[in-house]
Amino acid sequence: MAASGAGGGKTYSFKVVLLGEGCVGKTSLVLRYCENKFNDKHITTLQASFLTKKLNITGKRVNLAIWDTAGQERFHALGPIYYRDSNGAILVYDITDEDSFQKVKNWVKELRKMLGNEICLCIVGNKIDLDKDRHVSVEEAESYAESVGAKHYHTSAKLNKGIEELFLDLCKRMMETAQAEERLKGNGASQSASNRRGVQIVDDEPQATPAGGCCSSG
Amino acid sequence: MHKCVLKPLKPVLSSCLHQSMVRSGAWSQLKDNMAAAKNRPPAEMGVTDALSPDPLAIDKIRHKIQAMCKLYSPEKKVHRLLQVCKQIYTIMEDHSGRLFGADDFLPMLTYVLAQCELPQMEAEVLYMMELLEPTLLNGEGGYYLTSAFGAMSLIKNLEEEQAARVLSSQTRDTLHQWHRRRTMQRTAPSIDDFQNFLRVALQEQDSGCTAKTLRVHPQATVEEVCSLCALKFCVREPEQYRLFLTTGGSSQQLTPDSHTQRIKAELHTRDAPDTFHFVYRRVDFQDTSSQANEANDANNANANTTTARPETQSDLSPKLSLSLPQSNIHSVSI
Numbered sequence: 158m159a160a161s162g163a164g165g166g167k168t169y170s171f172k173v174v175l176l177g178e179g180c181v182g183k184t185s186l187v188l189r190y191c192e193n194k195f196n197d198k199h200i201t202t203l204q205a206s207f208l209t210k211k212l213n214i215t216g217k218r219v220n221l222a223i224w225d226t227a228g229q230e231r232f233h234a235l236g237p238i239y240y241r242d243s244n245g246a247i248l249v250y251d252i253t254d255e256d257s258f259q260k261v262k263n264w265v266k267e268l269r270k271m272l273g274n275e276i277c278l279c280i281v282g283n284k285i286d287l288d289k290d291r292h293v294s295v296e297e298a299e300s301y302a303e304s305v306g307a308k309h310y311h312t313s314a315k316l317n318k319g320i321e322e323l324f325l326d327l328c329k330r331m332m333e334t335a336q337a338e339e340r341l342k343g344n345g346a347s348q349s350a351s352n353r354r355g356v357q358i359v360d361d362e363p364q365a366t367p368a369g370g371c372c373s374s375g
Numbered sequence: 376m377h378k379c380v381l382k383p384l385k386p387v388l389s390s391c392l393h394q395s396m397v398r399s400g401a402w403s404q405l406k407d408n409m410a411a412a413k414n415r416p417p418a419e420m421g422v423t424d425a426l427s428p429d430p431l432a433i434d435k436i437r438h439k440i441q442a443m444c445k446l447y448s449p450e451k452k453v454h455r456l457l458q459v460c461k462q463i464y465t466i467m468e469d470h471s472g473r474l475f476g477a478d479d480f481l482p483m484l485t486y487v488l489a490q491c492e493l494p495q496m497e498a499e500v501l502y503m504m505e506l507l508e509p510t511l512l513n514g515e516g517g518y519y520l521t522s523a524f525g526a527m528s529l530i531k532n533l534e535e536e537q538a539a540r541v542l543s544s545q546t547r548d549t550l551h552q553w554h555r556r557r558t559m560q561r562t563a564p565s566i567d568d569f570q571n572f573l574r575v576a577l578q579e580q581d582s583g584c585t586a587k588t589l590r591v592h593p594q595a596t597v598e599e600v601c602s603l604c605a606l607k608f609c610v611r612e613p614e615q616y617r618l619f620l621t622t623g624g625s626s627q628q629l630t631p632d633s634h635t636q637r638i639k640a641e642l643h644t645r646d647a648p649d650t651f652h653f654v655y656r657r658v659d660f661q662d663t664s665s666q667a668n669e670a671n672d673a674n675n676a677n678a679n680t681t682t683a684r685p686e687t688q689s690d691l692s693p694k695l696s697l698s699l700p701q702s703n704i705h706s707v708s709i
Contacts, residue, residue, distance in 0.1 A: 170513070172513050206480045225477035232525070232529075237550065238524060239525075247463025
C-alpha cells in the first residue's frame with residue numbers, strides 16, 4: 158500500500174489481484190468496470206490483464222491497479238508472484254459451476270496463510286444472469302464468506318450488475334485498513350526503534366541504505 | 376544514476392550471472408528446456424482459442440528482445456518489454472477482435488518466449504526485477520515483468536510442471552528473498568536477505584551476544600562456517616565452539632556436514648516463519664534453562680554493549696519483548 162500526499166489531498170494507491178478459475182468471467186468483470194476508462198497517459202495502453210482506475214471517494218483520491226491472473230490449474234503455482242503486496246483480492250467463481258467455488262476456497266486458504274488478515278477479500282459469484290442454472294447456493298456462499306472474514310457479492314458482467322458496488326465497497330475497506338495501519342504507525346513511529354530487542358546485536362557494519370534513496374530521478 | 380552506475384556495471388553483472396548459471400548447470404538445463412518447449416504446439420502451452428504469431432512475427436519479437444538485452448537502464452528495458460507484450464496482444468486481437476485477459480495472455484507469452492529461444496531472458500528479467508524503481512513494480516511495467524518471470528519459470532520447470540504443479544523450492548526461495556528485498560512495505564533491505572550472507576551471533580557467558588555478517592556460500596558446510604567464525608570472532612579455543620540454531624524456545628547444535636544457507640532457505644520459506652538465529656558458542660555454554668532467560672540474558676547483556684536508547688532497556692520487561700508481533704521481531708532477526 159502506498160499513500161502519499163499530493164496537492165494537499167491524500168492519494169491512495171492500491172493493488173488488487175483478480176483470482177479465479179479460467180472462464181468464470183474475471184476479465185469481463187474488470188473490463189466492464191474499467192470500460193472507456195483507459196488511461197491515455199500510460200506508457201502503453203495494453204489490454205485487459207492489467208488495468209488501472211482512478212476514483213474519488215469522500216474527497217480522497219484512489220488509484221487502483223488491477224492485476225488479472227491466469228486461472229488455469231497449470232498456472233496456479235505462479236499465484237504468489239502476482240498477489241504479493243496486494244491490498245485486496247477479488248476471488249471470482251461462476252454460480253453455475255460448483256467446482257469454481259471450490260477453487261475460490263483454495264485461494265482463500267492460501268491468501269490467508271500467506272498474507273494474513275491485512276488483505277481485504279471479496280468473494281464474487283459471477284454470471285447471475287444465469288440464475289436458473291445456479292449450482293452454488295446463495296446461503297452457502299454467503300455463510301462461507303462470512304466465516305473467512307470476506308465479503309460476498311453477486312455480479313453479472315453481461316448485464317453490468319453489482320460491479321460498481323463491488324469495487325467501491327472494496328476501495329472503502331482498503332482505505333479503512335490503510336487508515337488503521339497509519340494510526341498504528343503514527344502511534345508506533347517513536348517506538349519502532351525501542352521495539353528492537355529480542356536477541357539484540359552489536360552491528361559491525363554500516364546500516365544498509367534504502368536502494369536508490371539519493372539519486373532516484375523522479 | 377543509471378548512466379554512471381549501471382552503464383559500466385551491466386556487462387559485468389551479465390557476464391557474472393551468465394558464468395554462475397553455466398557453472399551451476401542451470402544454463403544448459405534452461406537451454407534444453409527451452410528447446411523442448413519450442414517444439415510444443417501452442418495448445419500444450421495452454422493457449423486455447425487465440426491465434427499465435429507466425430514465424431515472421433516471432434522473428435520480429437526476438438529482435439526486440441535482443442535489443443532490450445543491450446540496454447542498461449531497467450526502466451528502458453521494461454519499456455521494451457511492454458512493447459513486446461503489446462505486439463503479442465495486437466496479433467491476438469487482430470485475429471479475434473476481442474480483448475484478452477491473463478487467462479489467454481500468459482500462455483501466449485510463454486509460448487512466444489519459448490519460440491524466441493533466448494535463455495538470456497532469464498537473467499534479463501532478474502536484472503529488471505532487482506533494479507526497477509520500487510514504485511514501478513506495482514504498475515504496468517511490474518505486472519508484465521511479473522508475467523515474464525512467470526513465463527520463464529514455466530519454461531524452466533517444463534518437465535516438472537506436469538507432475539508437481541508447484542514451483543521448485545529453489546524458485547520459491549529466490550522469490551521469497553526477492554520479495555523481502557523489494558517489497559513496498561519494507562524501507563531498507565536487510566543484508567540477511569541476500570543468499571550469500573549469514574548473520575551469526577557469538578554468544579559468550581560473560582559478555583552477551585555479538586553478531587557479524589559473514590560471507591557464506593550457499594554450499595558451505597557448518598564446519599566451514601565454524602572455522603570462519605573462529606577467525607572472525609577471534610575466539611581463543613575454537614575447538615570448544617560449535618554452531619547452534621535457535622528457534623522459538625529451543626536450540627540445537629548443527630552437524631558439521633549440514634549446510635547453513637540451506638537451513639536458512641528452508642526456514643525462510645516456511646508458511647509461518649519463526650524467528651531464528653545462528654549462534655556460535657562454546658559446547659559447554661550454560662544454557663540457563665528457558666528461552667525467556669536466554670532472551671533476558673541477551674537483553675541485559677545488550678545494555679552493556681549496545682548503544683541502544685536507555686529508555687528502551689529499563690521500562691519494558693523481557694516478557695513483553697517476547698510477545699512482540701512477528702513483523703517487529705523479524706525486522707531485527709539476525
